[in-house]
Amino acid sequence: MENNQKLDQWEEALEEQLVVLKQCQESFGLDSCSDCEKFFDCEIRKRYVIAVYESMNKGSTGGFEF
Numbered sequence: 001m002e003n004n005q006k007l008d009q010w011e012e013a014l015e016e017q018l019v020v021l022k023q024c025q026e027s028f029g030l031d032s033c034s035d036c037e038k039f040f041d042c043e044i045r046k047r048y049v050i051a052v053y054e055s056m057n058k059g060s061t062g063g064f065e066f
Contacts, residue, residue: 010055017051020044 024044030036033045
């Protein structure tokens with residue numbers, strides 16, 4: 001992270017899930033989850049997507065808009 005900024009709890013959770021996701025991809029020799037046969041049913045990917053969403057809305061409830 002630039003400028004020595006401290007990660008908040010959602011960013012920390014996202015970083016943790018990213019590490020797990022990358023390890024999984026590496027174990028299958030993949031560069032992307034989209035090439036994996038478990039793409040739609042993968043719990044690791046689902047947890048990562050949730051962590052991305054939560055890091056973007058910082059725990060706020062309700063819908064998320066881009």
